[in-house]
Amino acid sequence: MNTTIPLSVPNLSPDILKNLEETISTGWVSTGGRFIEEFESKFAHYVGVERALSCQSGTAGLHLALRAIEVGHKDEVIVPTLTFIAAVNPVKYMGAEPVFMDCDETLNMDMEKLEMFLEKECKMIKGQVINKKTQRIIKAIVVVHVFGNPAYMEKVMELRQKYNLKVVEDATEALGSVYRTGEHANKHCGTIGDAGVYSFNANKIITTGGGGMVVSRNQEMMETMNVLSRQAKTDSIYYIHDEVGYNYRMTNIQAAFGTDQIDRLEDFINAKIRNFKLYKEVLRDTDGLTLLPFRTDVRANHWFYSILVDKKAYGLDADGLLKKLNDYHIQSRPLWGLIHKQKPYAKNQHYQIEKANDYEGSIINIPCSSHLTIEEIERVLYVLTRREKTSPYIRVLPQVGDEINEQTI
Numbered sequence: 001m002n003t004t005i006p007l008s009v010p011n012l013s014p015d016i017l018k019n020l021e022e023t024i025s026t027g028w029v030s031t032g033g034r035f036i037e038e039f040e041s042k043f044a045h046y047v048g049v050e051r052a053l054s055c056q057s058g059t060a061g062l063h064l065a066l067r068a069i070e071v072g073h074k075d076e077v078i079v080p081t082l083t084f085i086a087a088v089n090p091v092k093y094m095g096a097e098p099v100f101m102d103c104d105e106t107l108n109m110d111m112e113k114l115e116m117f118l119e120k121e122c123k124m125i126k127g128q129v130i131n132k133k134t135q136r137i138i139k140a141i142v143v144v145h146v147f148g149n150p151a152y153m154e155k156v157m158e159l160r161q162k163y164n165l166k167v168v169e170d171a172t173e174a175l176g177s178v179y180r181t182g183e184h185a186n187k188h189c190g191t192i193g194d195a196g197v198y199s200f201n202a203n204k205i206i207t208t209g210g211g212g213m214v215v216s217r218n219q220e221m222m223e224t225m226n227v228l229s230r231q232a233k234t235d236s237i238y239y240i241h242d243e244v245g246y247n248y249r250m251t252n253i254q255a256a257f258g259t260d261q262i263d264r265l266e267d268f269i270n271a272k273i274r275n276f277k278l279y280k281e282v283l284r285d286t287d288g289l290t291l292l293p294f295r296t297d298v299r300a301n302h303w304f305y306s307i308l309v310d311k312k313a314y315g316l317d318a319d320g321l322l323k324k325l326n327d328y329h330i331q332s333r334p335l336w337g338l339i340h341k342q343k344p345y346a347k348n349q350h351y352q353i354e355k356a357n358d359y360e361g362s363i364i365n366i367p368c369s370s371h372l373t374i375e376e377i378e379r380v381l382y383v384l385t386r387r388e389k390t391s392p393y394i395r396v397l398p399q400v401g402d403e404i405n406e407q408t409i
């Protein structure tokens with residue numbers, strides 16, 4: 001019998017157990033302890049910044065970043081509609097409102113439309129961009145590096161300069177993605193804007209069970225976020241608080257995963273790149289299925305793989321393919337529901353959204369865990385290609401068991 005091939009699951013080594021044992025035997029299980037410091041310092045070194053601040057989740061990190069760039073009540077923040085909702089919710093936590101942008105064919109924010117929006121729909125008054133329609137100040141852009149594919153940060157940073165905006169990079173999916181050319185050559189996703197945020201949720205490229213990290217090249221902002229993440233406690237003996245803070249610190253237990261996981265990150269990325277190539281090799285000959293490419297002028301972490309399904313050419317739509325994969329015990333997932341259509345955001349402004357509408361309902365994600373085996377990849381390809389094409393990679397056929405019905409392939 002075939003066991004289910006999951007979409008994206010943690011790749012954990014037994015070494016983590018040793019770390020966890022230490023947290024228990026020493027009693028350091030809360031928001032202090034050596035693993036926290038070690039993880040933050042390894043992380044900062046890895047992405048090439050001076051300091052990194054660990055926190056409870058990527059969402060918490062995004063909230064801290066928006067506080068640090070001082071998004072005001074009733075300000076507006078430009079966000080993508082094609083993303084996970086956690087990239088947008090913190091805007092609301094601030095009492096601010098999101099304005100939704102379309103994506104381009106990389107699934108990242110469409111830079112041409114972003115520029116057009118700022119140029120045509122906004123005006124500059126006293127050094128601030130005002131949305132002509134709402135008369136509100138546009139304070140910032142949240143850029144998401146979708147599925148680990150780096151967004152066009154050169155353009156974002158040019159617009160930041162021109163329109164006096166702040167930029168928060170949601171790099172929760174893009175840990176390890178690095179620019180290779182241009183102005184930001186050798187910089188990691190998340191280290192270019194005013195602040196960058198990472199996530200260690202269980203489905204991300206490395207995990208701490210749940211957790212996040214925030215970075216900024218601005219050390220004052222780093223300190224602001226640090227203080228806010230500890231209930232804004234400025235005196236630890238007399239408990240003085242000058243602001244309303246949060247309980248957002250990472251625990252030593254989470255960090256005990258992190259110190260080990262980050263050592264293996266480069267191996268995970270290499271495995272993901274190799275597996276992507278195996279999929280690509282076969283799928284390029286499959287009519288109606290397009291494995292969406294990653295940018296080739298960067299080193300992308302290849303976190304999540306996306307397939308665009310053309311119903312006419314393939315014979316099944318994305319939903320049908322999803323069900324079929326499911327029948328064969330292969331977990332896949334449709335693209336997120338667009339955020340501007342979700343209940344809490346249905347009244348917010350959205351600008352010329354077209355491509356995202358087309359992609360919604362026609363893209364699925366396929367298994368991409370870093371420890372996916374060749375046999376598992378072959379099984380996924382076997383179902384995707386319906387055996388019409390032969391490939392040197394398709395050697396292992398699914399076993400005929402009671403739950404796999406050969407005839408329906």
Ligand SMILES: *Cc1c(COP(=O)(O)O)cnc(C)c1O
Nearest residue numbers: 057058059084086087172199201
């Ligand atoms: C995972 C994710 C987040 C949130 O991270 P958590 O650690 O789960 O809070 C935010 N934005 C995007 C785009 C994500 O994929």
